[in-house]
Amino acid sequence: MRFSSQKMPDIDNASDALIERAFDGKAMGNFAHLWKSDDVFIQASCRAPSNCVPPDDPLVKEIGEFIQRTGSEPWTLEHVDGVARKEYRVEDDLTLEQVKTAFLEYLRSDGEWRQDHAWVEMDTRNNPFPNPMPDTAFELIEAIPNDALRNDHLPSPDAAGTEVWRLANTFNGFKHWGSFEQCEEIANQIRDSTLTELRTCLFYECRRWHYYGELPDKHESPYIRGLVEKIREMVVAGRVE
Known part of the structure; x- marks a missing residue:
């Protein structure tokens, strides 16, 4: 089981303790990945507005309301099945604590971790950005x-x-x-x-x-x-x- 993130190197044989330390100390930055194999993994990213988003953008208001309501920045959780060529995303934003729980359940189980959230299949065919150039x-x-x-x-x-x-x-x-x-x-x-x-x-x-x-x-x-x-x-x- 391999864990990587924005601010940490890839770590093989990831443990419960490692994931808890990374999330509790916010040591992983704004995104993280956990692999069972190169073809099956989950990933999470923080929805923080950048300095390129104007302050009156609806996204800024939406994120601010989420933080006020939950005490956490909103996170997006995704599951990628490279064998089936399908990608799934949790329908709603999650708190950092919920993402940590999902990572730990993914580490410990074969599939039960999916049952705690409503997942939607992502349609990348209509995305305006093609795969980046090789x-x-x-x-x-x-x-x-x-x-x-x-x-x-x-x-x-x-x-x-x-x-x-x-x-x-x-x-x-x-x-x-x-x-x-x-x-x-x-x-x-x-x-x-x-x-x-x-x-x-x-x-x-x-x-x-x-x-x-x-x-x-x-x-x-x-x-x-x-x-x-x-x-x-x-x-x-x-x-x-």
């Missing part, structure tokens, strides 16, 4: 430095997901920051961003979803589109730092 294609795309980036390089708000990933891959965050770890740290910070930091976030999202082998969900797609619009604002304003 690493071979990523290596072939021409990098565009900040001072050469123009508005016509940027996809329109309703452009196909392929165009968003193409923009993402015109900046190599791993190469720029010198390591995966540094790129990840920059990408996961929530603060007023420079153009370089925004491009790092977009690049990292593309790489992250490529690593997962999944499509961005309905919560992440607006964030990714928001990154593009923030980048557009910087380019139009001539802020190329």
